[in-house]
Amino acid sequence: MRFMFAVFNRARKIVLTATAVAATAVLSACNPGTITGGGPTINTSKPVPVALLVPRGSAQHGDDVLAKSLENAARLAIADLNGVQVDLRVYDTAGNPQTAANAATQAVQDGARIILGPVYAEAANAAGIAAAKRGVNVLAFSNNSSIAGGNVFVLGSTFDNTANRLTQYATRQGKRTMVVVSGNNAAGMAGRAAIQQAAVQNGVTMAGNVSFDLSQQAVINAIPTITKSVRQSNADMLFMTATTSGALPLLSQLLPESGIKTTDVQYVGLTRWDIPAQTLALPGVQGGWFALPDPAKSEAFRARYQATYGAAPHPIGGLAYDGIAAIGALVSAGNSEALTGAALTQPAGFQGTGGIFRLRPDGTNERGLAIATIQDQKVVILDPAPRSFPGAGS
The missing domain is CATH 3.40.50.2300 (Response regulator)
Known part of the structure; x- marks a missing residue:
């Protein structure tokens, strides 16, 4: 497509x-x-x-x-x-x-x-x-x-719905400071805007914002800037708009190698990290959070x-x-x-x-999404999708 x-x-x-x-x-x-x-x-x-x-x-x-x-x-x-x-x-x-x-x-x-x-x-x-x-x-x-x-x-x-769901979950886990990493294209900009709005709505500090052009060299060149932003701000969350068919494989490889370990900083993805299935084998996505339908x-x-x-x-x-x-x-x-x-x-x-x-x-719409992570190359649900909307009845 x-x-x-x-x-x-x-x-x-x-x-x-x-x-x-x-x-x-x-x-x-x-x-x-x-x-x-x-x-x-x-x-x-x-x-x-x-x-x-x-x-x-x-x-x-x-x-x-x-x-x-x-x-x-x-x-x-x-x-x-x-x-x-x-x-x-x-x-x-x-x-x-x-x-x-x-x-x-x-x-x-x-x-x-x-x-x-x-x-x-x-x-x-x-x-x-x-x-x-x-x-x-x-x-x-x-x-x-x-x-x-x-x-x-x-x-x-929508990006807005996904960003809000993930950010709400993050705050419940005690995450309060994020650095956003996005591509310099329409999708990246729209995703970044959605994450920014979700941060404001949920009381999360957006401590850094790093963007890159859509090329392998541009992603490589952005790694030092991302690393510096995370370290200087002491961010506990790295929110990425990258897709599995785009920059995510490279980012998830190079960022841990640069010292931004997934055990120290929570990686969060605006897009699905479980499609295609080969993505589950990437070392850098292990432990990351993303949202998906029930x-x-x-x-x-x-x-x-x-x-x-x-x-x-x-x-x-x-x-x-x-x-x-x-x-x-x-x-x-x-x-x-x-x-x-x-x-x-x-x-x-x-x-x-x-x-x-x-x-x-x-x-627009609101969809009830589940929060998932990847453990041992398998998708694990951390927070199930809601069965009804608060106060709406069923």
Whole structure:
């Protein structure tokens, strides 16, 4: 899948790679709140028209596989709905904003009462603008918070959510001072901003901030600066935005060699450190912390998908399942305003493919994540994913 980063005018949107969000087979609403305003009404006695926008037809390698996985997951969710019928219509966007806008317009004209997708930020934004003209909400598969708002909600796990979860856990373990290490690209900058915000919200001192260009030599050159920053500030936490396919392998090798031992400073990763599996063998990630969806529910969805389709789902295929099943859970209450913004953002949220999640009024989301570490090249859960949101009931 392509490295989905793009920066837009007025710093409006940054596309972030979607991390693996695989999941469980059952999804339901928890105590839906008052359902009013912010979207079209539906006829609950008839199948609910839902449009699915996928990146099929793009020139980007892997997009057709992603599109098929999203469609398969959506249909799997439809099969699991009890008493709710969904009329799913699939539209190809070719990963292109204008095509996505045209598809959204056509979908609404065809009667869609809600839109799932697209994946990429520019396309999701374009689809959202087109759908807004008819008051239809869009549940995009992006994890880019900056495209959220109005009638656009993002389903992917966001940097803000992950950074906050990890920082909250760190403070409970007595960690109070961090140095942030990030790449000089859109993802790195977005990740750094999310970590900074989480530090402020949780009373953690950000004692240093070291960035590097995306090249092997630049990473090597940054090591002395990172080492100095950690030692001078006496930081007890080193928070990195690097990915396993990017700078993480090199950082996790060179930093311990430079004297920043994992036994003295807590390494923390904003991205998944368990994918691919080879990463688990890196000496520098042993004992590090990262966040991930509820492993049991993720594996249950993966197994269910594999048994049904004969192959593993795409890492973000579960987002389509989440979207369909959330729709089904809300519609099952029999309220004609089940797909309004007020309904979609009910505080109790939903049980999704990787655990609980809820959509926020600002279009972002919150997902219940587990805190994991790596011990003896194996993933160990330190703090399980929550089963419900505080005060929301279930």
